Amino acid sequence: MINTDIIPELNNKDYIDKLTEKYDIGFCPIDKVEDLVLFIDKYWKKDHIFVLSRKLLDWQHLDKKNNRYNFVIATDKNTKEIHSILGFVTTSQYDDKINNTLAWACIWKVRDEISVKGLGVSLYHYLKCNLKPETLCVLGISKETVGIYQKWNFKTGEMNHYYILNDSLNDYKILKNYENIPKCFDSPANTDKTFKKCNKDEFKKLDYGSFTSKNIYKSKDYYINRFFEHPMYKYEAVAIYSEDIVIGVLFYRISEYNNAKALRIVDYIGKADTLIGCIDCFKEIILEYNAEYIDVINFGITNEVFNKAGFMNKADGDLIIPNYFEPFVLENIPLEYAFKTISKDSECIFFKADADQDRPSMLKE
Known part of the structure; x- marks a missing residue:
């Protein structure tokens, strides 16, 4: 049987299942983009390029084929506010005929004042269950998160x-x-x-x-x-x-x-x-x-x-x-990476333009 579960380490976690009582977790619908941009501006980085340029956000994350933005979001069922996000870019973003799924995770953030066990991790659980990537990579990770990926048996190192x-x-x-x-x-x-x-x-x-x-x-x-x-x-x-x-x-x-x-x-x-x-x-x-x-x-x-x-x-x-x-x-x-694959055919060679490392961070005047 072909293995399609890239992070089995997240299975059978009761705290992830319980989060569905409080949160709606799923891909970001088109009509939620203003809330997504507000979250990025307020909780990730003020005046982030995705806040300043909808054109760039759409180019990198708008999935027209699936009618969504390629972010997993956790929305509080009571307040309707986003409490956590996980952005990702697939290579099929630039050619929707690519069938093999490689996903580059990028912005991963839980609001600082939200202390809910496993909320950020639950977004990865949703991603791996619903996107089913064969290869999952991250580029430009912080020293604080390297240990998380190592715990999930990702290979990590420095470019x-x-x-x-x-x-x-x-x-x-x-x-x-x-x-x-x-x-x-x-x-x-x-x-x-x-x-x-x-x-x-x-x-x-x-x-x-x-x-x-x-x-x-x-x-x-x-x-x-x-x-x-x-x-x-x-x-x-x-x-x-x-x-x-x-x-x-x-x-x-x-x-x-x-x-x-x-x-x-x-x-x-x-x-x-x-x-x-x-x-x-x-x-x-x-x-x-x-x-x-x-x-x-x-x-x-x-x-x-x-x-x-x-x-x-x-x-x-x-x-x-x-x-x-x-x-x-x-x-x-240092530019740190983490990757994991369940494909026998995957060739893991990465360059700066993979993930979202080679994108504008400032608007030209």
């Missing part, structure tokens, strides 16, 4: 942060402690590999199946809608060629601070070893944009592969390289 610096510069406006560190990993270049920019129409024409690795949760339409159709960010794509054959595609965008640029790779399609030997290509694209560096945050591709692509691991030195630009924070802030 790796890799970089290549612009070797034509001596001073950097975005970085700190950059003196006396290697600007890239000394690795041989593969001169047969080249980068070529790729717009939406060109991407559509690519033979997607010829270079994709085993990925049951994403599709060509996923990448089109996630990156080329983003309502606020402008993403770029480069196809990796070996002679005349496309063997991979990288998605990236530009972040700016203090009149300086960083190129941030946020997703990748292709086999891991395709990146090996691309060091000269990465250096060329850095110079093309006059960027200070290019970086990538990843779990699932080995350190060896990134080294052979020319990338240094931030953890190997004292370099301070920011992850947050909205607002800008010049600190090394």
